Amino acid sequence: AQSVTQLGSHVSVSEGALVLLRCNYSSSVPPYLFWYVQYPNQGLQLLLKYTSAATLVKGINGFEAEFKKSETSFHLTKPSAHMSDAAEYFCAVSDPGSARQLTFGSGTQLTVLP
Amino acid sequence: DAGVIQSPRHEVTEMGQEVTLRCKPISGHDYLFWYRQTMMRGLELLIYFNNNVPIDDSGMPEDRFSAKMPNASFSTLKIQPSEPRDSAVYFCASRLDVGELFFGEGSRLTVL
Numbered sequence: 001a002q003s004v005t006q007l008g009s010h011v012s013v014s015e016g017a018l019v020l021l022r023c024n025y026s027s028s029v030p031p032y033l034f035w036y037v038q039y040p041n042q043g044l045q046l047l048l049k050y051t052s053a054a055t056l057v058k059g060i061n062g063f064e065a066e067f068k069k070s071e072t073s074f075h076l077t078k079p080s081a082h083m084s085d086a087a088e089y090f091c092a093v094s095d096p097g098s099a100r101q102l103t104f105g106s107g108t109q110l111t112v113l114p
Numbered sequence: 115d116a117g118v119i120q121s122p123r124h125e126v127t128e129m130g131q132e133v134t135l136r137c138k139p140i141s142g143h144d145y146l147f148w149y150r151q152t153m154m155r156g157l158e159l160l161i162y163f164n165n166n167v168p169i170d171d172s173g174m175p176e177d178r179f180s181a182k183m184p185n186a187s188f189s190t191l192k193i194q195p196s197e198p199r200d201s202a203v204y205f206c207a208s209r210l211d212v213g214e215l216f217f218g219e220g221s222r223l224t225v226l
Contacts, residue, residue: 041219041220042219042220043118043205043207043217043218043219043220044157044205044207044217045217046214046215049214090157101147101159101162101170102159102215103159104156104157105156106156107156107157
């Protein structure tokens with residue numbers, strides 16, 4: 001069984017500052033990993049995904065994440081935060097061998113301060 | 115293209131009443147998922163279908179919950195009888211094979 005742990009349920013950054021949202025995974029097989037974003041009163045939207053190709057994955061809105069097997073991590077970063085980045089972010093993992101059902105982390109609420 | 119469409123967006127009901135949530139997946143998608151989101155438990159997978167057939171319903175909390183997918187373009191999640199602890203946002207999501215998972219905007223259920 002696979003799982004993800006998101007460190008920090010709330011993260012605040014100043015506009016223009018680096019965004020770093022942490023995600024560690026646990027999986028018995030090489031996983032697929034995902035980051036989703038949820039804006040208020042909306043569904044989840046895929047930001048980026050890792051599916052065993054390049055370990056540095058670029059997504060939408062300037063976000064990227066790096067798969068580090070040695071650290072079992074898949075942290076999400078953005079060099080410069082924008083006010084519109086304020087949202088909840090979810091890390092998710094799937095087992096490629098099981099119809100790729102997603103297991104979500106508990107989420108991290110990102111606040112961007114002016 | 116229209117995304118995943120859910121209805122109603124908001125539902126307020128009294129304990130003991132039947133609740134039916136509806137979902138129209140993206141045309142051509144062969145997988146459909148129902149998730150529940152609460153502050154306490156986060157996002158939980160309730161059930162998923164492949165080609166209209168329920169594959170895994172191990173996440174359905176109790177017999178009060180049931181889900182159907184009579185055809186490729188429609189699914190329902192029913193709660194009967196509803197209880198206050200069922201209050202949550204229920205999401206439907208669909209995907210084509212192993213592609214991207216697309217979520218609807220959710221149905222916010224409040225059971226008084």
